[in-house]
Amino acid sequence: MRVLVTGASGFVGQWVVKGLIRRGHSVIAVGRRNVPVDADASGPIQWRSCNLLDQADVESLVASEQAAGLIHCAWDTTPGAYWTSSENLKWVAGSLHLLEAFVRCGGRRVVIAGTSAEYDWSGDETLHEDTSAVVPGTLYGTAKNSLHHILQQWTPTNDLSLAWGRIFCPYGPGENAARLVPRLIQALSSGEPLPFDSGSLIRDFLCVKDVGDAFAEVFDSGFEGTVNVASGCELSIGELVRMISRCVGNERVDFGTLPDPIDQPHRIVADTTRLNRVVGWTPSRSNEARILETCQSIQHPAQGVMPDRPHHH
Amino acid sequence: MRVLVTGASGFVGQWVVKGLIRRGHSVIAVGRRNVPVDADASGPIQWRSCNLLDQADVESLVASEQAAGLIHCAWDTTPGAYWTSSENLKWVAGSLHLLEAFVRCGGRRVVIAGTSAEYDWSGDETLHEDTSAVVPGTLYGTAKNSLHHILQQWTPTNDLSLAWGRIFCPYGPGENAARLVPRLIQALSSGEPLPFDSGSLIRDFLCVKDVGDAFAEVFDSGFEGTVNVASGCELSIGELVRMISRCVGNERVDFGTLPDPIDQPHRIVADTTRLNRVVGWTPSRSNEARILETCQSIQHPAQGVMPDRPHHH
Numbered sequence: 001m002r003v004l005v006t007g008a009s010g011f012v013g014q015w016v017v018k019g020l021i022r023r024g025h026s027v028i029a030v031g032r033r034n035v036p037v038d039a040d041a042s043g044p045i046q047w048r049s050c051n052l053l054d055q056a057d058v059e060s061l062v063a064s065e066q067a068a069g070l071i072h073c074a075w076d077t078t079p080g081a082y083w084t085s086s087e088n089l090k091w092v093a094g095s096l097h098l099l100e101a102f103v104r105c106g107g108r109r110v111v112i113a114g115t116s117a118e119y120d121w122s123g124d125e126t127l128h129e130d131t132s133a134v135v136p137g138t139l140y141g142t143a144k145n146s147l148h149h150i151l152q153q154w155t156p157t158n159d160l161s162l163a164w165g166r167i168f169c170p171y172g173p174g175e176n177a178a179r180l181v182p183r184l185i186q187a188l189s190s191g192e193p194l195p196f197d198s199g200s201l202i203r204d205f206l207c208v209k210d211v212g213d214a215f216a217e218v219f220d221s222g223f224e225g226t227v228n229v230a231s232g233c234e235l236s237i238g239e240l241v242r243m244i245s246r247c248v249g250n251e252r253v254d255f256g257t258l259p260d261p262i263d264q265p266h267r268i269v270a271d272t273t274r275l276n277r278v279v280g281w282t283p284s285r286s287n288e289a290r291i292l293e294t295c296q297s298i299q300h301p302a303q304g305v306m307p308d309r310p311h312h313h
Numbered sequence: 314m315r316v317l318v319t320g321a322s323g324f325v326g327q328w329v330v331k332g333l334i335r336r337g338h339s340v341i342a343v344g345r346r347n348v349p350v351d352a353d354a355s356g357p358i359q360w361r362s363c364n365l366l367d368q369a370d371v372e373s374l375v376a377s378e379q380a381a382g383l384i385h386c387a388w389d390t391t392p393g394a395y396w397t398s399s400e401n402l403k404w405v406a407g408s409l410h411l412l413e414a415f416v417r418c419g420g421r422r423v424v425i426a427g428t429s430a431e432y433d434w435s436g437d438e439t440l441h442e443d444t445s446a447v448v449p450g451t452l453y454g455t456a457k458n459s460l461h462h463i464l465q466q467w468t469p470t471n472d473l474s475l476a477w478g479r480i481f482c483p484y485g486p487g488e489n490a491a492r493l494v495p496r497l498i499q500a501l502s503s504g505e506p507l508p509f510d511s512g513s514l515i516r517d518f519l520c521v522k523d524v525g526d527a528f529a530e531v532f533d534s535g536f537e538g539t540v541n542v543a544s545g546c547e548l549s550i551g552e553l554v555r556m557i558s559r560c561v562g563n564e565r566v567d568f569g570t571l572p573d574p575i576d577q578p579h580r581i582v583a584d585t586t587r588l589n590r591v592v593g594w595t596p597s598r599s600n601e602a603r604i605l606e607t608c609q610s611i612q613h614p615a616q617g618v619m620p621d622r623p624h625h626h
Contacts, residue, residue: 055368055406084470089413092463093368093406100402142466146459150405153455157397 001109002067003219004028006052006098007074011174012113012167015212016071017045022213023220028065030074053094062101070102070110071215075144079178083117088143095147103158111219114148114166114226116204117141121265128271129166129226148226163223165215168230168270172208172290173297180237181291184244185298193252194245197260199238202267206231207290210283217281231283232272243288247295314422315380316532317341319365319411320387324487325426325480328525329384330358335526336533341378343387366407375414383415383423384528388457392491396430401456408460416471424532427461427479427539429517430454434578441584442479442539461539476536478528481543481583485521485603486610493550494604497557498611506565507558510573512551515580519544520603523596530594540592545585548600556601560608 003020007013008029020027027045032052050061052074072095076087095112102110119127120135136142148164155162171181187194206214206229214229238255245251276282316333320326321342333340340358345365363374365387385408389400408425415423432440433448449455461477468475484494500507519527519542527542551568558564589595 086413086416086467086470089409089463089467093409096402096406100399103399136466139463139466139470142462146463149455150402150452150459153449153452154399154402157399157452 001069002026002028002065003069003071004030004062004065004067004102006030006070006072007113008047009033010073011077011176012170012208012211012215013071013073014174015209016073016215017212018209019213019216020071020219021045023216025069025216028067030061032074052098053090055094055097058094058097059101062098062105062107066105067102068106068108069219070098070107071219072098072110072112073215075113077176079176083138083140085139088139092143092147096150099151099154099160103160108159109161109219109222111163111165111215112148112151113215114164115141115144116166116168116228116230116268116270118145118148118166119268121268124267126269126271127228129228129274132271161222161224163218164226165218165229166226166270167211168204168206168228168268170208170211171205172294174208175294181240181244181294182298184241185248185295188245188248188250188253189299191250193254194241194250195254195257196238196241197258198256199236199241200260200266201237201264202234202269203237203240204230204233204269205235205240205287206283207285207287207294209290210285213284214275214279214281218275218279221279221281223279227274227279228270228272229275230270230272231287232270232276233287234267234269235287240291243291244295247292248299314382315339315341315378316382316384317343317375317378317380317415319343319383319385320426321360322346323386324390324489325483325521325524325528326384326386327487328522329386329528330525332526332529333384333532334358336529338382338529341380343374345387365411366403368407368410371407371410372414375411375418375420379418380415381419381421382532383411383420384532385411385423385425386528388426390489392489396451396453398452401452405456405460409463412464412467412473416473421472422474422532422535424476424478424528425461425464426528427477428454428457429479429481429541429543429581429583431458431461431479432581434581437580439582439584440541442541442587445584474535474537476531477539478531478542479539479583480524481517481519481541481581483521483524484518485607487521488607494553494557494607495611497554498561498608501558501561501563501566502612504563506567507554507563508567508570509551509554510571511569512549512554513573513579514550514577515547515582516550516553517543517546517582518548518553518600519596520598520600520607522603523598526597527588527592527594531588531592534592534594536592540587541583541585542588543583543585544596544600545583545589546600547580547582553604556604557608560605561612 003025009031051057120133316338322344364370433446
């Protein structure tokens with residue numbers, strides 16, 4: 001199938017593109033920047049530059065490509081800023097334009113990147129798509145969730161098949177240097193001792209390579225509805241730090257020398273029954289193996305993925 | 314204050330404009346069509362034509378007008394279609410563009426037209442802003458509610474003062490001929506007997522003149538949050554029909570000769586405590602008096618408001 005992928009040069013999108021290619025799809029990879037100049041228009045990936053926040057640009061992209069499939073990964077994710085940024089309003093608007101135009105031009109199947117931030121994070125229970133409360137506490141989570149609600153109510157009036165994948169804690173090659181895992185690798189690689197808090201917060205980490213592959217599988221499965229895209233494995237930040245410190249060969253972490261963050265939810269872990277049994281996808285490698293790969297790609301970037309220059313075979 | 318009113322030539326907006334003028338504001342009246350050609354640019358109303366679904370047009374409107382206030386009434390309300398129309402997606406997107414640009418250009422105070430369709434309509438209880446469930450059953454209600462959620466989460470990050478007015482059942486001069494009250498007036502004015510269902514559904518009607526005045530009062534009050542804009546008086550459709558039949562002098566209504574609609578909620582009535590006591594607004598006239606005015610304006614339009622040509626004194 002011809003599949004549009006937005007955010008195709010971004011952290012998640014570049015792995016979604018690979019997952020689709022592996023499954024035999026033809027991909028129209030959409031990015032605002034970083035479209036490779038040597039893109040081979042005759043291969044299974046065609047690169048298209050588009051500002052998705054510009055209504056006319058979106059209209060022209062969708063009308064000219066006539067794709068039947070869409071995986072929508074693009075959003076503002078500027079570290080530190082994206083939780084509260086007004087960019088969230090623009091991305092809801094841009095996403096609505098994109099979806100409306102896509103369906104009007106014959107689009108039939110869409111998978112959209114949602115977020116664990118749509119859930120109520122104040123409790124400690126494992127988060128399930130149907131039974132857990134959806135009460136986003138941030139503008140980012142509210143924006144994604146509002147987009148989802150609108151599309152859910154809209155699809156019964158058209159022929160669109162919609163799946164919504166809630167991403168938990170992705171990490172891995174291509175990650176912004178200001179985010180947790182790259183910062184830890186950087187700090188520990190210096191060889192100096194690392195002061196840290198108690199490391200007691202618990203999260204559900206999944207390597208972005210697997211996130212991308214899971215999205216491609218969700219797309220292919222025809223699954224309709226909401227699905228957590230996560231490992232289902234709980235990992236404390238302390239355990240994550242120890243994994244990284246073993247990989248980089250610096251185990252001098254001083255836990256408890258920094259105060260714990262006061263405003264962070266204690267535990268954010270996904271129930272992945274639906275992803276595993278209904279979609280039928282499980283990650284091929286453990287977090288331990290993926291963390292090692294990630295450390296290697298950041299310490300020796302020539303062997304890994306260039307952060308701002310996605311591969312395209 | 315300089316106040317932008319969107320949908321200013323529309324059913325609700327034209328009365329909002331009058332309410333603001335009465336309270337001494339200077340109004341920039343924004344409509345896509347029907348901008349009076351003899352508009353007097355030096356008076357308290359300036360008419361501006363703008364397609365609010367066009368991003369560039371919105372940007373230009375907001376940047377050039379530099380208004381501190383905004384009452385946003387514009388939306389698709391095509392009778393029969395608006396509950397499920399894809400236009401709802403465009404209006405969410407356009408509203409987000411409008412609000413983002415408004416705040417960026419110095420806007421400080423906004424009141425937005427919400428709807429009773431944001432509430433869960435499956436129960437029979439009187440609908441209260443805080444205690445009633447907000448579970449819209451339609452795309453229209455979901456679109457408005459999603460816009461509200463996004464703006465609510467956004468305002469703590471800026472200086473915007475936001476009020477959201479949920480409109481129940483408006484009727485009155487300027488109403489689209491395909492809607493209930495004009496259809497009843499038309500049918501009964503023929504003098505023929507009118508077959509009808511049991512008339513047992515219960516609604517909260519408020520004349521659009523009062524809806525417009527209430528919005529202007531909400532704007533002036535500085536109230537922040539959600540407020541029902543309604544009469545708080547329950548009226549069965551049967552009672553409404555009898556009021557109209559008395560006004561037009563044709564009381565030949567055959568109740569029970571048509572089947573009752575099967576998919577309509579039984580009772581939609583607002584708790585108006587907040588509007589009455591916190592905002593401090595109550596309607597100046599009864600529904601009985603307003604229905605009589607409405608019948609007269611529709612039967613003798615020269616004495617009333619031209620449906621497609623708002624007054625502007």
